[in-house]
């Protein structure tokens with residue numbers, strides 16, 4: 001071959017080889033993409049460890065391997081918001097911020113609507129800026145998710161997480177909420193947290209906080225003092241997971257108050273403690289690990305109103321278990337004499 005042709009020939013062979021390598025490697029990476037790696041490689045390694053905690057009366061032991069075996073997602077799932085609402089707490093202005101936080105299922109649009117008509121409205125009250133926030137996880141139901149997204153763009157009061165909504169995943173909601181607070185809402189003075197079927201009396205709540213100069217030293221709620229572990233039903237846990245018969249003190253999850261300055265300590269504890277599959281008990285363990293304590297008040301009506309009367313709703317901070325219809329009725333009943341002033 002003449003030298004010029006030889007050069008061309010060499011170039012073609014080289015190009016061919018490079019092209020084959022390219023094809024082969026893209027085939028490999030395609031293959032890799034088609035076979036999803038097993039779950040454990042997608043979850044980050046857990047930095048958690050077993051824990052021995054004592055409250056002076058009982059010593060509690062949480063064995064990490066049991067929690068890893070039964071609830072790996074709770075221990076490892078990274079907190080990824082689909083809607084983060086990162087600027088929510090910057091809207092407060094100068095007044096101390098009281099966040100009104102509601103755990104809500106994506107399917108519960110009508111409950112959220114009733115709350116937004118009644119107590120879950122942004123406004124100033126008694127020297128606090130009240131800001132509602134709904135914590136929602138995801139669902140395979142696309143229609144429900146679209147509704148949540150519509151609400152979010154209208155009201156800008158939704159944080160939506162990427163994990164699937166479920167009873168046990170409420171502990172994941174709790175853990176991720178602590179992280180969200182540390183990242184986006186350091187300025188909150190107090191955080192009320194409750195279910196989406198609770199009535200909240202913001203006036204009584206604010207009054208309670210104003211009357212207690214040391215309110216920010218404690219968590220406040222309906223405190224379950226060493227309650228018995230259930231082995232049957234919705235709130236049961238297995239002996240393999242938790243062999244003890246008693247829980248540490250915890251605030252019943254229907255509604256309680258958490259002071260903002262205590263959040264960093266709880267968040268730090270949430271980074272290493274095994275995640276317990278019942279969210280209010282989980283927070284109880286975090287409180288114990290962080291060396292914090294509770295104040296009990298039965299005006300957190302986590303078991304509903306003792307009597308369904310105006311007086312009860314007037315003196316209570318929150319009442320559990322109202323339908324959306326009853327919520328609006330009670331609200332109107334309470335504030336109707338001075339609708340312009342209070343509602």
Ligand SMILES: *[C@@H]1O[C@H](CO)[C@@H](O)[C@H](O)[C@H]1NC(C)=O
Nearest residue numbers: 073077162163164166168169
């Ligand atoms: C909790 O969320 C994870 C992540 O989305 C999901 O895999 C799991 O099925 C959910 N439910 C329960 C009961 O853990």
Ligand SMILES: *[C@@H]1O[C@H](CO)[C@@H](O)[C@H](O)[C@H]1NC(C)=O
Nearest residue numbers: 212213214215216217218295
């Ligand atoms: C309130 O806090 C202050 C300062 O930490 C403390 O000296 C005081 O004893 C506390 N009062 C009550 C009633 O706990």
Ligand SMILES: *[C@@H]1O[C@H](CO)[C@@H](O)[C@H](O)[C@H]1NC(C)=O
Nearest residue numbers: 223225226249293294295296
């Ligand atoms: C739990 O009960 C014990 C004994 O009755 C009491 O000393 C303690 O203060 C209670 N704890 C809470 C948080 O109510």
